[in-house]
Amino acid sequence: xxxxxxxxxxxxxxxxxxxxxxxxxxxxxxxxxxxxxxxxxxxxxxxxxxxxxxxxxxxxxxxxxxxxxxxxxxxxxxxxxxxxxxxxxxxxxxxxxxxxxxxxxxxxxxxxxxxxxxxxxxxxxxxxxxxxxxxxxxxxxxxxxxxxxxxxxxxxxxxxxxxxxxxxxxxxxxxxxxxxxxxxxxxxxxxxxxxxxxxxxxxxxxxxxxxxxxxxxxxxxxxxxxxxxxxxxxxxxxxxxxxxxxxxxxxxxxxxxxxxxxxxxxxxxxxxxxxxxxxxxxxxxxxxxxxxxxxxxxxxxxxxxxxxxxxxxxxxxxxxxxxxxxxxxxxxxxxxxxxxxxxxxxxxxxxxxxxxxxxxxxxxxxxxxxxxxxxxxxxxxxxxxxxxxxxxxxxxxxxxxxxxxxxxxxxxxxxxxxxxxxxxxxxxxxxxxxxxxxxxxxxxxxxxxxxxxxxxxxxxxxxxxxxxxxxx
Amino acid sequence: xxxxxxxxxxxxxxxxxxxxxxxxxxxxxxxxxxxxxxxxxxxxxxxxxxxxxxxxxxxxxxxxxxxxxxxxxxxxxxxxxxxxxxxxxxxxxxxxxxxxxxxxxxxxxxxxxxxxxxxxxxxxxxxxxxxxxxxxxxxxxxxxxxxxxxxxxxxxxxxxxxxxxxxxxxxxxxxxxxxxxxxxxxxxxxxxxxxxxxxxxxxxxxxxxxxxxxxxxxxxxxxxxxxxxxxxxxxxxxxxxxxxxxxxxxxxxxxxxxxxxxxxxxxxxxxxxxxxxxxxxxxxxxxxxxxxxxxxxxxxxxxxxxxxxxxxxxxxxxxxxxxxxxxxxxxxxxxxxxxxxxxxxxxxxxxxxxxxxxxxxxxxxxxxxxxxxxxxxxxxxxxxxxxxxxxxxxxxxxxxxxxxxxxxxxxxxxxxxxxxxxx
Numbered sequence: 001x002x003x004x005x006x007x008x009x010x011x012x013x014x015x016x017x018x019x020x021x022x023x024x025x026x027x028x029x030x031x032x033x034x035x036x037x038x039x040x041x042x043x044x045x046x047x048x049x050x051x052x053x054x055x056x057x058x059x060x061x062x063x064x065x066x067x068x069x070x071x072x073x074x075x076x077x078x079x080x081x082x083x084x085x086x087x088x089x090x091x092x093x094x095x096x097x098x099x100x101x102x103x104x105x106x107x108x109x110x111x112x113x114x115x116x117x118x119x120x121x122x123x124x125x126x127x128x129x130x131x132x133x134x135x136x137x138x139x140x141x142x143x144x145x146x147x148x149x150x151x152x153x154x155x156x157x158x159x160x161x162x163x164x165x166x167x168x169x170x171x172x173x174x175x176x177x178x179x180x181x182x183x184x185x186x187x188x189x190x191x192x193x194x195x196x197x198x199x200x201x202x203x204x205x206x207x208x209x210x211x212x213x214x215x216x217x218x219x220x221x222x223x224x225x226x227x228x229x230x231x232x233x234x235x236x237x238x239x240x241x242x243x244x245x246x247x248x249x250x251x252x253x254x255x256x257x258x259x260x261x262x263x264x265x266x267x268x269x270x271x272x273x274x275x276x277x278x279x280x281x282x283x284x285x286x287x288x289x290x291x292x293x294x295x296x297x298x299x300x301x302x303x304x305x306x307x308x309x310x311x312x313x314x315x316x317x318x319x320x321x322x323x324x325x326x327x328x329x330x331x332x333x334x335x336x337x338x339x340x341x342x343x344x345x346x347x348x349x350x351x352x353x354x355x356x357x358x359x360x361x362x363x364x365x366x367x368x369x370x371x372x373x374x375x376x377x378x379x380x381x382x383x384x385x386x387x388x389x390x391x392x393x394x395x396x397x398x399x400x401x402x403x404x405x406x407x408x409x410x411x412x413x414x415x416x417x418x419x420x421x422x423x424x425x426x427x428x429x430x431x432x433x434x435x436x437x438x439x440x441x442x443x444x445x446x447x448x449x450x451x452x453x454x455x456x457x458x459x460x461x462x463x464x465x466x467x468x469x470x471x472x
Numbered sequence: 473x474x475x476x477x478x479x480x481x482x483x484x485x486x487x488x489x490x491x492x493x494x495x496x497x498x499x500x501x502x503x504x505x506x507x508x509x510x511x512x513x514x515x516x517x518x519x520x521x522x523x524x525x526x527x528x529x530x531x532x533x534x535x536x537x538x539x540x541x542x543x544x545x546x547x548x549x550x551x552x553x554x555x556x557x558x559x560x561x562x563x564x565x566x567x568x569x570x571x572x573x574x575x576x577x578x579x580x581x582x583x584x585x586x587x588x589x590x591x592x593x594x595x596x597x598x599x600x601x602x603x604x605x606x607x608x609x610x611x612x613x614x615x616x617x618x619x620x621x622x623x624x625x626x627x628x629x630x631x632x633x634x635x636x637x638x639x640x641x642x643x644x645x646x647x648x649x650x651x652x653x654x655x656x657x658x659x660x661x662x663x664x665x666x667x668x669x670x671x672x673x674x675x676x677x678x679x680x681x682x683x684x685x686x687x688x689x690x691x692x693x694x695x696x697x698x699x700x701x702x703x704x705x706x707x708x709x710x711x712x713x714x715x716x717x718x719x720x721x722x723x724x725x726x727x728x729x730x731x732x733x734x735x736x737x738x739x740x741x742x743x744x745x746x747x748x749x750x751x752x753x754x755x756x757x758x759x760x761x762x763x764x765x766x767x768x769x770x771x772x773x774x775x776x777x778x779x780x781x782x783x784x785x786x787x788x789x790x791x792x793x794x795x796x797x798x799x800x801x802x803x804x805x806x807x808x809x810x811x812x813x814x815x816x817x818x819x820x821x822x823x824x825x826x827x828x829x830x831x832x833x834x835x836x837x838x839x840x841x842x843x844x845x846x847x848x849x850x851x852x853x854x855x856x857x858x859x860x861x862x863x864x865x866x867x868x869x870x871x872x873x874x875x876x877x878x879x880x881x882x883x884x885x886x887x888x889x890x891x892x893x894x895x
Binding site: 070071355371384386387388389390391392393394395396397398399400401402403404405406407408409410411412413414415416 | 523525796799809811812813814816817818819820821822823824825826827828829830831832833834835836837838839840841
């Protein structure tokens with residue numbers, strides 16, 4: 001890793017110091033490790049405007065200057081070797097416009113992921129990320145007619161630079177944390193969505209993400225803007241094959257809900273159990289806007305993800321509904337943050353976690369009410385289920401309240417699968433393993449019912465898989 | 473790393489001063505060794521890191537003594553305190569010394585021992601519950617404490633009347649209390665902190681060793697004068713089958729941080745912590761509670777209520793930890809905050825760390841203003857708005873106070889009522 005720059009270095013003279021040397025060499029894949037040369041290569045390859053190139057370089061300096069977090073699972077965090085990661089890989093060279101043109105091997109991967117033909121027709125658009133570049137992208141004609149923009153982030157920057165420049169990194173600045181700085185420096189792919197005023201996107205927009213090359217990081221950047229009175233539901237689902245060396249995934253997702261807009265962002269994260277998943281997700285909700293994060297964490301080795309809503313306009317509402325499943329060797333460090341800046345804003349956090357074997361799940365949350373934000377209401381509910389004597393669960397909620405005319409509530413419960421529950425189900429002739437699965441499914445039911453049907457089915461299958469062999 | 477207090481903020485504490493203090497107090501070599509070991513920990517780097525949430529809301533440098541803490545000269549206090557109420561023991565710590573010890577006949581006959589901690593035979597107990605390694609302020613106390621009391625209740629002894637300790641703050645007070653409850657003993661003990669004035673500082677440590685099957689009700693009542701900046705650490709180690717109840721009541725001082733809790737060290741141990749804090753004006757309260765379940769089939773319950781007026785500020789952090797071997801345990805934790813003014817602020821971080829599956833745990837926290845419907849109801853019954861608010865605040869705190877043993881409860885209820893009428 002390059003030496004830590006001094007403060008005076010940041011933001012000046014990148015061209016002379018790090019000017020691009022050899023574009024051809026990096027065309028398909030940047031070398032392992034992170035440097036200003038790698039950042040320069042990515043930016044040049046994408047033919048980005050100057051401001052984005054500068055932004056990336058500044059972000060890299062911030063990343064190099066910032067220490068690793070001193071909280072959370074520091075033991076696992078220290079295992080990440082930033083020099084062993086490839087920061088940019090491109091699978092195919094040009095954007096595909098129709099399903100037929102997508103290469104056969106990529107299609108096979110999608111088939112295994114379960115994007116059936118019928119579903120494609122049903123869905124508004126499929127933006128599937130294969131390695132670092134979006135290879136397949138189709139937007140249904142009505143959406144285009146409505147004026148909805150649904151592109152991968154790179155195309156979004158090319159085709160709608162004015163909108164991107166106005167909003168990019170306004171919710172999550174590069175210097176927000178070490179991993180957002182990393183993403184800002186090397187981001188590639190992700191989705192860009194703009195929904196015009198008073199436009200309702202009736203069907204969920206979906207994108208499948210996929211990591212495929214060993215030791216390769218994936219750094220999507222997603223920006224969703226719902227203009228006044230607009231409504232959109234975005235779904236992100238992830239799966240990844242198992243590899244022997246650890247891989248890093250560090251996304252940044254920014255949502256902007258203008259006055260009266262409504263955004264729901266649904267994630268099912270099922271990275272393979274060797275992936276570090278460090279995600280920064282934050283939304284700004286203006287007057288009367290509603291932002292909902294529906295967040296499922298099943299996979300990865302270590303996930304650190306705390307979806308946040310900044311309630312900036314009066315009567316805005318924020319909601320986080322999350323489940324986490326930590327199997328043996330996994331640590332799901334997830335949570336939520338709600339920042340009430342305006343009066344009469346409301347928020348709700350519901351977190352459910354299951355720890356199995358040596359799995360550890362943590363809820364880490366923050367509810368903050370700024371002085372003057374009177375009439376706010378917020379409630380936090382955390383439930384944890386433990387399966388096995390070595391399982392661990394932690395609850396770290398923080399409430400900072402600087403206003404008296406508010407109602408803040410936090411509740412958490414931890415339990416194991418009750419012997420009475422098991423006894424009851426067994427007495428009805430249900431096998432032990434089935435009974436356990438039923439109890440777990442019942443536990444996460446409030447989350448599952450918020451998912452579109454096909455995701456609910458997929459999630460139930462995943463839970464069934466994860467629960468195999470849990471008797472005894 | 474977050475910013476640390478400047479290096480020069482660390483207290484100067486010369487080793488020869490510690491030796492002189494120990495010699496003058498007539499201590500044995502064991503206690504001096506603990507003092508010296510604690511002194512070795514006092515490097516500026518051992519100051520609490522403010523990035524750690526336990527110190528996020530309160531600057532630890534506030535509590536550091538202004539000068540050499542061993543320089544706390546024996547103040548000229550001549551307090552008189554008689555057993556004018558029904559007490560088993562009355563003891564008074566002031567001006568860096570144990571001033572008064574009154575032991576009732578029944579307690580004396582039962583073998584209850586109350587002695588100066590400097591010269592007490594406290595081997596095997598002293599420093600075992602709150603070691604110097606606990607934290608920076610605890611290390612300062614272990615190195616430089618002056619004025620301490622040992623209370624020892626023999627096995628099987630049950631005391632009808634409470635033991636009352638009164639600690640009077642001076643310019644600087646570094647007191648130390650050690651309570652040893654023998655097996656099957658049963659008693660109530662109240663540690664009351666009073667006195668002080670502008671620029672007073674207190675760094676206190678209390679250790680309570682609860683023997684098997686004992687039943688100890690401990691009250692920690694803080695009602696310093698305005699101006700006091702104080703840090704109190706209290707920990708109990710609770711053996712198998714024993715019951716430990718802590719009542720915490722915080723009223724006074726300008727800046728107060730309490731770090732209280734219990735280790736549930738033996739199978740079947742039970743711990744309850746009930747607390748109320750009333751803050752007004754510019755008071756700053758920071759309470760930390762810990763229930764550490766180390767043994768099987770232990771249970772703990774915590775209920776902590778905070779009512780704030782004026783520009784008062786409260787931070788509450790609570791930890792329940794259930795160790796891997798502590799299956800069959802139960803733990804409950806509740807923190808409720810009532811904000812009675814627009815300038816008041818409350819922070820609440822109730823935490824759980826559960827390392828085994830065979831548990832039942834829950835916690836809850838709320839921050840809210842007075843319910844306008846309750847206010848309306850009382851006003852419709854003819855109560856003036858001020859009276860109605862008092863009734864509601866009293867009712868809010870009384871839910872918790874109702875669970876305390878009678879003597880402590882009555883005392884704290886009276887203090888709450890007095891405080892309500894001065895707001």
